[in-house]
Amino acid sequence: MLVTPDSVLVIVPAWNEERNVGTTVREIRAADQRFHVAVVDDGSTDDTGRVASEAGAIVLSLPFNLGVGGAMRTGFTYALREGYQRAIQVDADGQHNPADIDKVLAGLARADISIGARFSEVGDYEVRGPRKWAMKFLASVLSRVARTRLTDVTSGFRAAGPRAIRQYVRYYPAEYLGDTLDSLVAACHAGLSVTQVPVAMRPRRHGNPSQGPVGSAVYLLRSVFALGLALMRTNRVTAPEELQEVTA
Numbered sequence: 001m002l003v004t005p006d007s008v009l010v011i012v013p014a015w016n017e018e019r020n021v022g023t024t025v026r027e028i029r030a031a032d033q034r035f036h037v038a039v040v041d042d043g044s045t046d047d048t049g050r051v052a053s054e055a056g057a058i059v060l061s062l063p064f065n066l067g068v069g070g071a072m073r074t075g076f077t078y079a080l081r082e083g084y085q086r087a088i089q090v091d092a093d094g095q096h097n098p099a100d101i102d103k104v105l106a107g108l109a110r111a112d113i114s115i116g117a118r119f120s121e122v123g124d125y126e127v128r129g130p131r132k133w134a135m136k137f138l139a140s141v142l143s144r145v146a147r148t149r150l151t152d153v154t155s156g157f158r159a160a161g162p163r164a165i166r167q168y169v170r171y172y173p174a175e176y177l178g179d180t181l182d183s184l185v186a187a188c189h190a191g192l193s194v195t196q197v198p199v200a201m202r203p204r205r206h207g208n209p210s211q212g213p214v215g216s217a218v219y220l221l222r223s224v225f226a227l228g229l230a231l232m233r234t235n236r237v238t239a240p241e242e243l244q245e246v247t248a
């Protein structure tokens with residue numbers, strides 16, 4: 001595929017999503033021809049890879065399951081290597097509306113990372129109980145780190161400009177939810193800027209999320225502690241100027 005400065009790599013992490021990934025890929029490709037879709041097939045045991053490829057995606061196959069973070073780092077590495085200036089994560093299950101990709105990308109005009117955020121002004125996404133409080137807490141901590149108001153820091157619907165792509169190739173944790181939170185903290189510590197764009201999320205088309213309500217509550221709690229550690233590790237990241245070397 002010919003990569004021009006306008007091209008956007010849409011990275012779709014997918015694990016056993018044969019029932020969803022075909023529709024998702026076709027929807028993204030139909031939304032805009034500048035969108036090139038790379039599905040990262042993360043050791044799926046079903047037909048995810050074949051279905052994605054038949055729908056017109058580039059398929060990056062991992063030999064075993066690495067988790068969303070490992071898959072995203074694979075996608076960003078591909079983006080850097082192929083010369084994409086912008087990349088965006090879109091989930092395979094249909095929750096992220098391809099019609100909103102342009103909106104999220106527009107945030108890159110003012111920041112290195114743009115997050116498509118639920119529960120801003122649009123949509124009716126609701127979480128309750130401890131999960132809600134954990135998410136609020138995480139959002140308030142991340143808002144302080146990013147020096148801008150963020151309301152949905154676990155959203156996977158996020159876009160990266162050229163500096164963020166280089167940063168993510170260097171550092172992107174594999175852990176569920178750690179991927180979204182820790183990668184953001186590391187990016188902020190490296191001097192990258194973050195913004196958010198309000199979006200509505202759709203329901204997952206088929207199947208169940210990889211983590212149920214209990215699983216994701218446990219992970220959220222774990223990420224609160226992991227975040228504490230991430231905040232202390234200020235010395236592991238490089239300044240953006242040093243990141244230039246990675247492309248050379």
Ligand SMILES: Nc1nc2c(ncn2[C@@H]2O[C@H](COP(=O)(O)OP(=O)(O)O)[C@@H](O)[C@H]2O)c(=O)[nH]1
Binds near residue numbers: 017
């Ligand atoms: N690459 C990869 N993708 C995964 C894995 N687990 C889930 N995903 C994908 O990540 C996206 C979001 O996963 P989902 O289970 O819906 O999580 P939720 O939306 O946060 O509840 C979907 O596209 C999944 O296919 C995994 O272990 N590896």
Ligand SMILES: [Mg+2]
Binds near residue numbers: 091093095204209
């Ligand atoms: Mg989902």
